[in-house]
Amino acid sequence: MAPIDPDAVHPLLPTPYRFTNGTATLRVDPGRFAFTLAAATAPSEVLSAALARYRRIMFAWGSGSSPATAATTLTDCSVSVANSSDGSFQLGDDESYSLRVAADADCRLSARTVWGALRGLETLSQLVEYSPSDRWYELRKAPWQIDDKPAFVSRGVMVDTARHWLSVPALLRQIDALAYSRMNTLHWHASDEDAFPMGSTAFPALAARGSYASAVGVSAGLYSVADQEAVVQYARMRGVRVVLELDLPGHASSWALARPDLFATWRFLGQLIAEFGARFPDRVMHFGGDEVDASVRAWMREQGATDLRDVYVHFERRLHAAAAEHGKEVQTWADAFRRVHNASAHGRGPPLPRTAIAQEWGRWDEAGRAEMAAVVRSGGRAVRSSGFYFDGGYSTGGRATVWEEVINAQLVPPGLSAEEESRVLGAEACLWGEVADELFLDQKLWLRASVLAERLWTPHATIAAYCHHKPCSFDNRDLQPRMVKNRCRLVQRGILAQPYNTQIIPDRSRWQQCELWLPQNWSRRGAAGTAAVYMY
Amino acid sequence: MAPIDPDAVHPLLPTPYRFTNGTATLRVDPGRFAFTLAAATAPSEVLSAALARYRRIMFAWGSGSSPATAATTLTDCSVSVANSSDGSFQLGDDESYSLRVAADADCRLSARTVWGALRGLETLSQLVEYSPSDRWYELRKAPWQIDDKPAFVSRGVMVDTARHWLSVPALLRQIDALAYSRMNTLHWHASDEDAFPMGSTAFPALAARGSYASAVGVSAGLYSVADQEAVVQYARMRGVRVVLELDLPGHASSWALARPDLFATWRFLGQLIAEFGARFPDRVMHFGGDEVDASVRAWMREQGATDLRDVYVHFERRLHAAAAEHGKEVQTWADAFRRVHNASAHGRGPPLPRTAIAQEWGRWDEAGRAEMAAVVRSGGRAVRSSGFYFDGGYSTGGRATVWEEVINAQLVPPGLSAEEESRVLGAEACLWGEVADELFLDQKLWLRASVLAERLWTPHATIAAYCHHKPCSFDNRDLQPRMVKNRCRLVQRGILAQPYNTQIIPDRSRWQQCELWLPQNWSRRGAAGTAAVYMY
Known part of the structure; x- marks a missing residue:
């Protein structure tokens, strides 16, 4: 070529x-x-x-x-x-x-x-x-x-601060990168089994006992209330929503370090929603809801419940109600929708409210597409992360999501009405933290998330028109050179995006080697314009 | 687990x-x-x-x-x-x-x-x-x-400064990481079609016209003679060889920017070997020899030659002789061995000298193993890079080499005598520069190169003993925790190695979150102990 x-x-x-x-x-x-x-x-x-x-x-x-x-x-x-x-x-x-x-x-x-x-x-x-x-x-x-x-209203990335704590500048860098891509959503997967790093005025023990700070014996490793406010304010100034996820009930064993009585008290959850809901002004809060495990079984014993599915469905319904009391709409992983929907279909209680947002994360096969279709047909809203997990590669399995899969992705299941299609809000690239700390965060998310930005913002007809050979691949002569320039822009603005393959560029082009013309004082330009690229 | x-x-x-x-x-x-x-x-x-x-x-x-x-x-x-x-x-x-x-x-x-x-x-x-x-x-x-x-005498990594220029501190960091892994060889793939970044006292025009510096109009982008000497000296202090590769004749179009008459003059090559051979004291010089292309055809026309294979074989033989005059042994990609060997087998001239080192880079299938066996049976020496290309992942194809393939790799073809086996010198992980600049270099090479270090240093019987379930995989309880610690060590010493999957570690272990206890002043610790992590 x-x-x-x-x-x-x-x-x-x-x-x-x-x-x-x-x-x-x-x-x-x-x-x-x-x-x-x-x-x-x-x-x-x-x-x-x-x-x-x-x-x-x-x-x-x-x-x-x-x-x-x-x-x-x-x-x-x-x-x-x-x-x-x-x-x-x-x-x-x-x-x-x-x-x-x-x-x-x-x-x-x-x-x-x-x-x-x-x-x-x-x-x-x-x-x-x-x-x-x-x-x-x-x-x-x-x-x-x-x-x-934009073609879709929700265009985001998810970062995970439970498996690896990410410094505040690292989070701000991702907000910068979102703005540079005309994306608008940072989904902050804040807590999980591994850690609860979120400082709280009402429940300081959650982070004091559940964060890495306590485990390692250092002062870093948790987000103070001021840290959280800084992230929200930084995002607001750039037109980016911060959707906070407190993962319940499946991935909450880190909470139990401070509150073994946690799941027995709805009052506790109400206070938590009130505090974090006020600090994170986005109308949507995310409550996980996937991969329900032993911690729910413990709660069931305390409640005298016997059927795991019923308990879970009950929990999800009450969670939505508790959030609504504080003016919040609830996003969860699609598991929650599926289970409550199934219970409803069998006459066991009402469905989730129409404000619910289901985030698809399984395979984008016939069953996955059918699930999203069922969500929007029932009046709910959906966000797709299926196929947009960016943590793969280099470890067991070795398979990484590639940009071609992102630009060629089908986002809306077939057979929907225009009104139903409008409830497919968009998509999120997810970067789980097991294999990505803040030293590896930028490269894993970007440049591929920039391609997701194109897929989500640009009309599908435009993309189809420049993909003369379908599906879009290595021979594409419109998107590829723009990826090269975009990568230069991101690096020059302080985002350590992965290089695009230079084989497509003429030898010794300045676009092949943009690290050689970074702005002055580049190494001192952090996300906030003052801190180092890495805060340590 | x-x-x-x-x-x-x-x-x-x-x-x-x-x-x-x-x-x-x-x-x-x-x-x-x-x-x-x-x-x-x-x-x-x-x-x-x-x-x-x-x-x-x-x-x-x-x-x-x-x-x-x-x-x-x-x-x-x-x-x-x-x-x-x-x-x-x-x-x-x-x-x-x-x-x-x-x-x-x-x-x-x-x-x-x-x-x-x-x-x-x-x-x-x-x-x-x-x-x-x-x-x-x-x-x-x-x-x-x-x-x-060590089990093998040659244990190294290859970096490519032709597709992306790498700053001197980035090169020094790789030498540090080699020493931290008890590895001993930095193979410096210095020039290629894309650029010739090596300053020369005898031929300054090669870099002045062939480097990124000239293309971008900045002063960075080429290695001065002093830069090259600094790399060699830094490596010497750490017991690391620097094997310089000037890729000939296939990937040399960048040379022609300064010397269109290049291939017509053996005197030029002799002078080049004399200058760089003195600056890089390793007995071995690498001269590429792979993927012969149009530049050789141009030279053939000048020489009046008609058969590409004969010209190439002639070139390789003369190159070995020229290097020997300056006390150098020649390493090339295995292509050169194969072609000269084939010519010899058909009565067209002598084989390569026994000092030749063939670097295998094709598939490690039956043909690849047979080729390496033929090299060592004929008295030559071999280094394996087949299967150890670390540049994959995230771009077209998406497949990355994973650590399990490295630790389970067979290094010596079957059926050799002990004397023949001793001429399998070891292996090199190769990181080609199309998709890796210095902002992504550490993560792409390390941790996987550390696993290659284990494969090359540790007796095979030891590895086989701790791999209770063969082949070694995600359930290995000896190597995996050491990879976790080693990754922490590398990061704490300034190498931005990729995190190992934290799923295997207990929640909130200090080893899960070693970025939280980096040494004081870590961000100011570059490879040389003084410069920033990135030199810009």
């Missing part, structure tokens, strides 16, 4: 919903460039911070050296937002935007919400490219006219 | 040739501990530096807090070396040592060579363990009596 010049295609990942572009190259002057807020746009903390942040991101290589060309120069971009509310991004909030960059360098970004403006700023920042040989910034293929919105 | 306590087995990786141990725990006092040189041991720069270095490595957590126990305390270790020559470690040099730590804390390390002493110091450093909860150092399972030597 002939090599592909990454500059031959547009630089955007994901591909926008609709766009046209030309062939002109504009210069961008880092010293003069400014965002201007349209007069009708009300102030917003989130928007102001984003304008300053994206200016830093675009011009990370400093002031450059002004070239002596007569090219048209981009010196400002006008931003207008219809509704400046910026409390917290919630599932289904409008993320659309329009971005125009005219041939005369007139630049206008408009959006209905601050969240849409964030997505548009990311797109603009991907259009502005630094040339290390010229030491200057340029915006190629102008004029641009982009009208953009 | 029940969890395994990593402290239940000995902490050494690789397993020594012969050892006995007890059940006593000695305290080790970081403030008082000193190495003493036996009176008959002559001074050696390599040995002195190693004693200081291993003192730093063992006591990386600082002075600790002295416990108020009556346990016996290790305060010194006597080191004796019969022959203190330390010019450079060469293939086949003696690496044996004896280490005794008595129950009364009498510690004696003796070796024939400084290289053996280095291996023994590594073993001692693995016996001394830091406990983060006690904040103190201990040596468990004393008394120890270890008599050790």
Whole structure:
């Protein structure tokens, strides 16, 4: 296969919903460039911070050296937002935007919400490219006219802080990477059998006894209340939801270290939901619900219950009710839906409420597709993680999910009505923590999660059109060069994404070796802009 | 499977040739501990530096807090070396040592060579363990009596600086990791079609025009003569050979950027071998020889040659002769051996000299085993890389080499005499650079290369004995806990090895979460002890 010049295609990942572009190259002057807020746009903390942040991101290589060309120069971009509310991004909030960059360098970004403006700023920042040989910034293929919105409302990754504790900067880095991919959900699988690392004002003993901190005898290894608030706030500023998962009842043996009486008291659960539900403002809380094990049996004994299935179904129903009292909708792994659904079908009690979200994680075979179809047909909502487990490779088995499987994935089971399809919310890449600590986190999630971002944001028809040879594979000449550029962007912005295979790029292209032109002071740029890449 | 306590087995990786141990725990006092040189041991720069270095490595957590126990305390270790020559470690040099730590804390390390002493110091450093909860150092399972030597003489990894340039600290980190694994060979695949990054006094244009530095327009991206000397010296101090590979004639199109007349002049090659052969003191130079392509056809046209096979065979024979003039033995990929061997068998000229080393890289099937058998039966030597390509996973195909394949690998083809078997020198894990830059290098090579270290150092009978269920797999209770500890050691020493699957470890064990008790100032500890982990 002939090599592909990454500059031959547009630089955007994901591909926008609709766009046209030309062939002109504009210069961008880092010293003069400014965002201007349209007069009708009300102030917003989130928007102001984003304008300053994206200016830093675009011009990370400093002031450059002004070239002596007569090219048209981009010196400002006008931003207008219809509704400046910026409390917290919630599932289904409008993320659309329009971005125009005219041939005369007139630049206008408009959006209905601050969240849409964030997505548009990311797109603009991907259009502005630094040339290390010229030491200057340029915006190629102008004029641009982009009208953009996502195909799916929920686009996320899951990280697991129970099997390996991840430092706060490592979590913030993933939020950065989500924003750089126009994704919007961090699913924080916080607790599991292995550890309960979440500090709590009402129940401090849970983490004091259940975290790695207590096991190792060090002060790190648990998330203070302030740590948790920092993660939520950092995500809010970037239009990312943080969906907290406290895995119940199957994976909760770490809780029992502090509270052997745990499952006997609904009051305890109510208080826990109240505290964490307030700290994590997302409407959705995740309560696990998979792989029910011995800890439930212990609870059954205390309750005098005899049928495991009935106890579990009872537990899930009460959990949904308890969450609803605190204004929360419940996401669980699909096990919970399946078991309650089966009980209902046999006349044993009501189904889960329609606000329930089932996360599919089994095989995406006929049974898996049928399960998701049943969820949305019954009025529930579904998120797919089947096939998007990114922890494989290098250990027993050796099989890793590859990007081709991600871009070619079918997301909606066949045979649904449009209304039912709309309840397939999207997908999540899951990175379980047994084989991934924070030193290996970035490489395992990215670049593959960026491909999931394309699959979830870009219309399926667009992807089908550039996949001339179906399914999309190693010979694809649209997505692949953009993956190469995107990987460079991620690394240059401090995300240690895995390199894409350089075999497809011309020899000695700057895109083959982007580690050689990282921004100044790169090693001191952590996720938060101040800390080291690794916090230790 | 029940969890395994990593402290239940000995902490050494690789397993020594012969050892006995007890059940006593000695305290080790970081403030008082000193190495003493036996009176008959002559001074050696390599040995002195190693004693200081291993003192730093063992006591990386600082002075600790002295416990108020009556346990016996290790305060010194006597080191004796019969022959203190330390010019450079060469293939086949003696690496044996004896280490005794008595129950009364009498510690004696003796070796024939400084290289053996280095291996023994590594073993001692693995016996001394830091406990983060006690904040103190201990040596468990004393008394120890270890008599050790490697099963194979060549134990290495290959890195590729042609597809991605790797910074000097990244190379030094790999040398560290080799020493920590009692491995002894860094095969430096320096040039390829993609780039020629090696600075040269005689031919500076090769790198000036063929490196990424020229392509990207930055000053990084090539190895100065001083860089190359620093790598060689760093490796010498750790008893590691650096086998330089200049890939000829198949993968040399990057050379032609500077010297289109390259292949027409043997004088050029002689000068190149003279310069690089002097800078890299290892007796072996590697000249590629695989995947012959169009550049050779161009040379054929100039030479008026018509049969590709004859030209190639002629080239390889002359290369061996040219290298011999400079005192060098030639390693190539097995292609060269196969083709010259075939020509010889058909009466077209002599075979390669007996000093030739063939590196097997094809499938380890019947044909692959037969090829290696033919190499050693004809008097040549062989190194196996078949099955040890560590670049797989995450990209097209998705299949990664797993540790079980490494530990269960057959290294010597069946049916050889003992004398023939002795010419199977060992093995090399290869990490090709298309999908691995220096941000992903450590994780891709380690931990799996540590398992290769065990396979190459430890007698096969020992491995067979602890693999009760053959082949060795996920249920192995000897190697797996040592992999867990070894991964912690590597991370704590600055190598970003991939985590081993924590499913096998008890919940909240300190070995599950060793990132929480890294040494102080860890983020500032690079390969050289001063630079950042990443040099940028």
